Amino acid sequence: MRESINISLPSKPEYVSIARLTASFVANQMGFDIESIEDIKLAVGEACNNAILHSGTDNTYNLEFVKELDNLIIEVVDFGNGFNIEKYRKPDAEELQENGLGLFIIKSLMDEVQIESNEGTGTKIKMSKIVE
Amino acid sequence: MSLRLNTNYNENESIWEIELIGEVDINSKSTLKDELIQLNEKKKSDFLFKCENLEYIDSTGLGVLISFYKNVKVNENAVYFENLKPSIQKIFTLTGLDRIFSIRN
Numbered sequence: 001m002r003e004s005i006n007i008s009l010p011s012k013p014e015y016v017s018i019a020r021l022t023a024s025f026v027a028n029q030m031g032f033d034i035e036s037i038e039d040i041k042l043a044v045g046e047a048c049n050n051a052i053l054h055s056g057t058d059n060t061y062n063l064e065f066v067k068e069l070d071n072l073i074i075e076v077v078d079f080g081n082g083f084n085i086e087k088y089r090k091p092d093a094e095e096l097q098e099n100g101l102g103l104f105i106i107k108s109l110m111d112e113v114q115i116e117s118n119e120g121t122g123t124k125i126k127m128s129k130i131v132e
Numbered sequence: 133m134s135l136r137l138n139t140n141y142n143e144n145e146s147i148w149e150i151e152l153i154g155e156v157d158i159n160s161k162s163t164l165k166d167e168l169i170q171l172n173e174k175k176k177s178d179f180l181f182k183c184e185n186l187e188y189i190d191s192t193g194l195g196v197l198i199s200f201y202k203n204v205k206v207n208e209n210a211v212y213f214e215n216l217k218p219s220i221q222k223i224f225t226l227t228g229l230d231r232i233f234s235i236r237n
Contacts, residue, residue, distance in 0.1 A: 013159035020188075038219035045190050049158045101191035101227060108226050 005065040009048070011055045011078070016048045019063055023074070026065045030072055031131050039109040040072065040129055046102040047076035047125045054123055055080025070131040079122040085115055135160035137167055147178040147212075152186040156193030165196045172200075176207045184215040194227060201232065210234060 007022060009015045023044040027037045044063070051061040061078040088100060107113050110127040117123040138151035148171050156164055168179075179200075201211050212234045216224065224230045 013157075016158055017155070035219065035222075038222075042188070042190060042219075042223070045157060045188075049190060049192055052158065101194060105191055105223065105226065 001067075001069070003067045007063045008060050009063065011052045011059045011061055011080070013052060016045060016052070019048045020045045022063070022065065026067065027072060030067060030070070032072070032129070033132070036129065036132070040074075043106045043109045043127055044074060044076070046106050047074070047127070050102055050123065050125065051076055051078035051080070054078060054083060071128055072131075073126065073128040075124060075126045077122065077124045082117045082119045082121055082123050084119060085117050135163055137164065139167065139171060141175060141177070142180075147180050148172075148175070149180050149182060151182040151184075154185070155188040156186070156196070157188060157190045158192045161192045161196045164193070165200070168196070168200045169203075172203060176204075176209060178210045178212065179204060180212045180214065182214055183217070183220065186217065186220060189220055189223065191227075194223070194229065197233075198229070212236065 005022065005026065007019065009019060020041050023041045024037055027040045032040065048061070048063070055061060055078045059079055061076065061080075064075040064077075066073040066075075088103060103115070106125065106127060110129050112128045114126045115123065116126075134154055135156055136153040138153070140149045141147075142149050150168075150171075152164075154160070197211075204211055213224075214236050216235060216237070221230075221235070224233070224235065
């Protein structure tokens with residue numbers, strides 16, 4: 001069985017909590033444990049932050065939650081400026097970097113993460129996690 | 133849920149005590165940032181963050197704490213965290229911040 005939930009949100013910080021609440025709800029419904037629900041909520045929050053930071057405030061971005069058996073697949077798509085993934089470097093805590101932490105957190109918490117970004121056309125972050 | 137802050141200067145221990153209640157995220161980070169800068173201008177001192185009721189923090193919130201830590205360190209003051217929830221402790225460990233901040237339970 002495959003079910004999906006689609007949401008379009010304004011690219012503004014005050015709406016990110018809607019995305020996080022939806023993530024918690026869907027993950028809870030699928031039977032993820034509390035720790036995994038927190039992980040998914042944070043990963044979705046970070047992907048939304050990324051969408052907001054890379055797109056103009058007049059824009060919207062899309063979120064899709066797909067339930068596929070015991071796999072939760074989440075896509076966050078913005079239509080902003082995009083960024084050059086080639087230039088992305090894993091942050092180094094010793095150097096106390098404040099940038100790049102969001103993507104690092106997403107990659108650490110989710111089972112699979114794919115990022116497609118093109119300068120000028122926007123970014124798609126696709127991530128998934130399986131119920132254990 | 134948003135962020136609430138209770139702040140108090142503990143004269144006996146010469147430390148700012150900041151109780152973080154709720155969520156530090158992209159929406160509330162500037163509230164936290166502005167408050168911390170104000171307190172540090174009022175009195176340069178050590179800072180203790182009480183996190184018993186901190187439900188959520190993301191990379192933008194951590195960014196505020198990291199840059200604030202840099203300001204505090206210049207004056208040779210320290211930043212402490214206490215009573216982190218497991219989900220938040222996990223993020224501190226993941227990002228290596230547990231090695232920079234003093235965390236106590």
